Amino acid sequence: MAVATIIGGGVIGGGWAARFLLNGWDVRVFDPDPEAERKIGEVLDNARRSLPGLSDVPLPPEGRLSFHEDLGEAVQGAVWIQESVPERLDLKRRVYRQLQEVCDPSAIIGSSTSGFKPSELQEGALRPEQIVVTHPFNPVYLLPLIELVSSPANDPAHIERAKDILTGLGLFPLHVKKEIDAHIADRFLEAVWREALWLVKDGVATTHEIDEAIRMGFGIRWAQMGLFETYRVAGGEAGMRHFMAQFGPALEWPWTKLMDVPEFTDELVDLIATQSDAQSGHHEIRDLERIRDNNLVGMMRALKHQNWGAGEVLNRHDQRIKSAMxxxxxxxxxxxxxxxxxxxxxxxxxxxxxxxxxxxxxxxxxxxxxxxxxxxxxxxxxxxxxxxxxxxxxxxxxxxxxxxxxxxxxxxxxxxxxxxxxxxxxxxxxxxxxxxxxxxxxxxxxxxxxxxxxxxxxxxxxxxxxxxxxxxxxxxxxxxxxxxxxxx
Amino acid sequence: MAVATIIGGGVIGGGWAARFLLNGWDVRVFDPDPEAERKIGEVLDNARRSLPGLSDVPLPPEGRLSFHEDLGEAVQGAVWIQESVPERLDLKRRVYRQLQEVCDPSAIIGSSTSGFKPSELQEGALRPEQIVVTHPFNPVYLLPLIELVSSPANDPAHIERAKDILTGLGLFPLHVKKEIDAHIADRFLEAVWREALWLVKDGVATTHEIDEAIRMGFGIRWAQMGLFETYRVAGGEAGMRHFMAQFGPALEWPWTKLMDVPEFTDELVDLIATQSDAQSGHHEIRDLERIRDNNLVGMMRALKHQNWGAGEVLNRHDQRIKSAMxxxxxxxxxxxxxxxxxxxxxxxxxxxxxxxxxxxxxxxxxxxxxxxxxxxxxxxxxxxxxxxxxxxxxxxxxxxxxxxxxxxxxxxxxxxxxxxxxxxxxxxxxxxxxxxxxxxxxxxxxxxxxxxxxxxxxxxxxxxxxxxxxxxxxxxxxxxxxxxxxxx
CATH class of the missing domain: 3.10.129.10 (Hotdog Thioesterase)
Structure with a gap:
């Protein structure tokens, strides 16, 4: 049985523990917090309730979970070590130094950091090449995305092995090839968060109104296609270039508080149109429209079954029609x-x-x-x-x-x-x-x-x-x- | 049979036409584009395929669709007039002047504008009080969100009537009470778009990678809870205040290109924590976690049926397990x-x-x-x-x-x-x-x-x-x- 070690419990560490356990790994937890066992237990309860049924086949028998006070004991034989301690660079570096003194040099050390670059984490490490960023999204036991960020210090074989293990856990490792603060997804989350704080502070919208503006519209769209593919479909037969010609000028308008925008050059338009072709060009726009609609209908009807969000709106609409029966x-x-x-x-x-x-x-x-x-x-x-x-x-x-x-x-x-x-x-x-x-x-x-x-x-x-x-x-x-x- | 007039066909106008028609309204289209009939027909095909089945009850018999070259004829007897012409203020104002000379003064004139404030649209109008922003999201025939933006010129009764009609179409009107460029949702879309252009331009990620970073993680989350409710759950029992204390400092870190951020004062934290309590305080965090997980499982399994996005990841994981059978x-x-x-x-x-x-x-x-x-x-x-x-x-x-x-x-x-x-x-x-x-x-x-x-x-x-x-x-x-x- 493969062994994973979880350094730092809590919601994120607990989510990692659940992913490994429910996919048949033994999990050893190292966390000085006396509450760690309770906290991880709560995450595990949620995961056991929701994850196995996502599969249409039986997951392997659950692995063994144990808690350890001794770091050496915790990492013994571990193939994967996941660090989810608080977001302080000095603390993380100290943890790696202690870890690397006792762990298998071939083990993968993944960090759940949402902000730090791998080269920052690796600085001063015994074996920098062992450490990568593997940034998950809450709830870790359900959402597939892992941002796998490497630095030039990491060996390609080490990265491939990390990808394989993550895929084996049902995850979707997205290899981010150029280091940047906050990787990719959290840059968007942060941009939205900053704009949202302005809207609340300026009294334009409440937190509730902002949440409705997200989940009743582009949120559902983004659950199945991202920003660029969505706009490609919206652009219609004329495609991405047309869409950008239409909405590019808004870049210079006061549509966000944050106005340091890239210049909208022909070069940038070309770059995006070409990448979009490579990404989605094998689907006709008509097909993409139908795929999108199939996805939206399926998800909205799933929400209807839960009577939540857009699904609650659908139920109310049905109720209105039914009241005449x-x-x-x-x-x-x-x-x-x-x-x-x-x-x-x-x-x-x-x-x-x-x-x-x-x-x-x-x-x-x-x-x-x-x-x-x-x-x-x-x-x-x-x-x-x-x-x-x-x-x-x-x-x-x-x-x-x-x-x-x-x-x-x-x-x-x-x-x-x-x-x-x-x-x-x-x-x-x-x-x-x-x-x-x-x-x-x-x-x-x-x-x-x-x-x-x-x-x-x-x-x-x-x-x-x-x-x-x-x-x-x-x-x-x-x-x-x-x-x-x-x-x- | 109630009558709606669509000024300007295309994808957005066509989506509005479909919403009205499939909910039993007669629809008259005014669009000088000789392609309008074909374009609206294509949107209608998609809508007929997807919208009626969203309901678990029969929608009313479809209304009648007609195309008109004479504006007076097009708006005769119309209760709702939806303007979806290109985003040029001078053009929109000219359309309203022509419209208001021939339409019923009590009809609601809604604009699909994604950027302009209602007071800008109303300037120079014959009856400013008649015009509101009703900003939809593509595909209009499926997504429930309509940003209903009013100005002080609009009578509260006029706004209430607009809300009622939109609700009757199965839509979710979100009344935006304070005018601002790009309303609410598009400010977020624009913030993400700007950040995404930087990431592509700087070679950090391709359009494909950006789309995966969105739909495999926070996109699915946002399809059912927005930004604040999601973070409230992530904060755990300690709640919104705890979450902000943890992630507030990131505001000062270089996590986006766009750095003019609101000051993270106690006042702002209080404002948000109070609004979040009002929004979600009637659910325990444990309940919210389970609601979230139920929603995610339902949507991810819907995507699995379509073998798309997160659903494709799940199918691949099943396949891996099945290959041993x-x-x-x-x-x-x-x-x-x-x-x-x-x-x-x-x-x-x-x-x-x-x-x-x-x-x-x-x-x-x-x-x-x-x-x-x-x-x-x-x-x-x-x-x-x-x-x-x-x-x-x-x-x-x-x-x-x-x-x-x-x-x-x-x-x-x-x-x-x-x-x-x-x-x-x-x-x-x-x-x-x-x-x-x-x-x-x-x-x-x-x-x-x-x-x-x-x-x-x-x-x-x-x-x-x-x-x-x-x-x-x-x-x-x-x-x-x-x-x-x-x-x-």
Whole structure:
């Protein structure tokens, strides 16, 4: 089992520890802080909850975590040593000197520094070539970026080995080849931070307004394409050169407090246009637009599931439209036909790379129909909060035809049985007149406390009785009650 | 039907047109560009593909789109007029004068300007109070943010009406109360753009490297929390004041090219800490951490489905782990028992607000097991690319027990029939020894060209025969071949 040593716990060191442990490494922690064990434990709890499920395959068995008071013991046999002590150059240099007296000379010493250049860290070290910057982003157990910054003192093979190990942890090492204070990402963070402080200080916006201005707009965009690729797409067919011609002049306008701007020469435009071609030129602009939109839709719908940020805005918009729909079966005039329980467009994130709606999303749609049916008979959010609900015991789906992203689908629901604790539904999914699929569900009403079946409220019983009576004349559906036959 | 007029087509005007149309408004376009109809059509195609599916309810029927050469005709009866002409103050002012001679005085005139202050736009207007800034973000049909900037000339009721209309379009109007060049978001974009130009010009990083530094790290973070809330969480229990004490000093370090920074006074720290409390103080830091992680996991898994950015990194990591697993049944020694077709942790985005795995995700898991089984018998990506595949015709799921986020689940698959075009599988899902659910699937091998059933390759037939022989001694599973019974 490979061993990593974490020098300095806390949120960043703890995040590193989690990355290594959950990818099967043994981790030894050296931190004089008596609270280190508790702090790292808390980060680990968060990481165990979120990281393993990111993978669609099992991560290796978790490594062993230990805490050490002796530095020599902590680094013994370590292949990777990660330093995350406070941002003081003298302190970091002292740590390296102590480290290098006891550690394996071939181990990689990575520093989590957000600001110092590797050559500054290496100064006065026993073996400068051993030290690189490996700057992570919080939460370290989830975000992939590591800025790997080297100096001329580092051997290329040492850097390659560092990249390999980081990649093996599921990280994305970005090799920054020219040293600069604060590397790359933190220069942007600092530029935004400085501008934000001005806006707050000058009373233009509050912290809340600034955060909304970020996450409701360019923040979502930047989660999937960066600055240049985003602008390349915005520039349209005319491309990057066109975009720059259009927005270049703003450089000379008073759009930021900070006005020492590079001169907007033809040379700079050429440099950027050429780099942008190398970066994204293998995609047509049309393709990039669709990739961008697929990404945005997927992420925004993920946020919708969490009812957060842009996702909360989407839910409110749905709610507004839904408020015009019947809230209870009593508000539906004609109950003698199957009830409309879903009407929607097939979203981009329900489809595979061919644009076909994916198998599992049929159950997604039928489950929504069941939820809507429950709501209509009175098993709504308030009822569920009071302790009763329906659990699905069994589902039978028949796939009869295909459908695609953007198609408008509807589900109509026939109640086969609604009596006591039992609810038996038959959903039919249509695109226009075409029957795409049927979904038969058998549910039991449960007490959410005991998780055992029990009778629903009198109101729900009455609503089910009304539907049962109204739909009594409907023929028993073709395909209901059928099984996948035993091969003979 | 409410009417909106779009002055100036292009990407931004087209995005506005799509927002209005797809939310049921009639849209009239005025743009002397002979290409306007084509350009708006292209934006509309993208919007129709992506926007309706964002909603879980049906959007209203699409409004009517028309193009007009006469300005008076274009604005007749319009409740909203959106100006998106090029960023030249003289041009914009001329447009408003012409507009105000023919439009309804109560209509809202919104400007898409990214830079000008509303009072600059209003200067010399017939009715200054009618004009506001409503600055959108590309793609306008997806991103919710609209910076609504007013001047003292605007009546509060006019602003409220603008907010209501924007909210009705699914947008998020952020009312910027103090005018400033470039409003809020574009000040940040400009600060980052300026810093990025320096980095490219100085040869520190390429456009590609800069984009990776953004989207692999803080970009994903900013898609769900902004600058201040992110730092509040990073500060931990000690909170915003602690965070600022730690990173405030960096303001005086050479971390950006642009160094005119606000003085880091106690007053400024107080102001920000107080605003941050008002913004996020109702959530404990522990809760915010989990909300953040839920959001990140959801978005990163959405990007994984698109195999893009951070999602591509995750897929590569999975692939690395998967490469140690058998690629074909021939590499599995003992085929006499059900085959392991899924082993994973239940991800955060598979659960409801209680942390229970959601009904529809059981089919997600079983569908993955079916994919894996197909792969093992030789129906892998190459085979599918060559034109053959399996389509699921029928599925029967029984829910036997509950499970939660983070639980390690496994699926083991028994082949009930694998002969000719038919494939009949019985999946059992376990958490440890507990049987959580069973999924019975009946699939047909199809020709992807004709979409009709046909025999699979000889290699697949042979692999199925091998499994059939090896599993022949297994008892027929309890629960297989059963139906949801017809109520008696």
């Amino acid at each position: 019947p809230g209870h079966v009593d508000q539906i005039d004609d109950l003698s036909q199957p009830i409309l329980t879903l009407a929607r467009a097939v979203p981009l994130d329900w489809t595979d790379y061919n644009g076909h709606m994916t198998e599992s999303k049929y159950l997604d749609a039928f489950a929504s129909s069941t939820d809507r049916f429950m709501e209509l008979i009175g098993c709504d959010a308030d009822y569920i909060a009071s302790g009763g609900s329906y659990f699905t015991a069994e589902t039978h789906i028949r796939h009869l035809d295909e459908t695609h992203a953007g198609a408008r689908i509807e589900v109509r629901t026939q109640m086969l049985l609604g009596q006591g604790k039992k609810l038996h539904l038959f959903h039919r999914m249509y695109e226009g007149e075409t029957l795409l699929a049927t979904g038969e569900s058998f549910l039991l009403h449960v007490d959410l406390e005991t998780r055992r079946p029990c009778a629903p409220s009198a109101g729900i019983e009455a609503a089910m009785a009304r539907i049962g009576e109204a739909q009594a004349a409907l023929p028993y559906p073709e395909g209901a009650g059928s099984a996948i036959r035993k091969p003979t | 058998p690629g074909h049944v021939d590499q599995i020694d003992d085929l006499s028992q059900p085959i392991l077709t899924l082993a994973r942790a239940v991800p955060l985005d598979w659960t409801d607000y209680n942390g229970h795995m959601t009904e529809s995700k059981y089919l997600d898991a079983f569908a993955s097991s079916t994919d894996r089984f197909m792969e093992l018998i030789g129906c892998d990506a190459d085979y599918i690319a060559s034109g053959g595949s399996y389509f699921t015709a029928e599925t029967h799921i029984r829910h036997l027990d509950e499970t939660h986020a983070g639980a390690r689940i496994e699926v083991r698959t028994q082949m009930l029939l694998g002969q000719g075009k038919k494939l009949h599988l019985f999946h059992r899902m376990y958490e440890g020894e507990t049987l959580l659910a069973t999924g019975e699937s009946f699939l047909l091998h199809v020709d992807l060209e004709t979409r009709r059933p046909c025999a699979p390759s000889a290699g697949i037939e042979a692999a199925m025969a091998r499994i059939g022989e090896a599993q022949a001694a297994l008892p027929y599973p309890e629960g297989a071949g059963s139906a949801i019974r017809k109520p008696t």
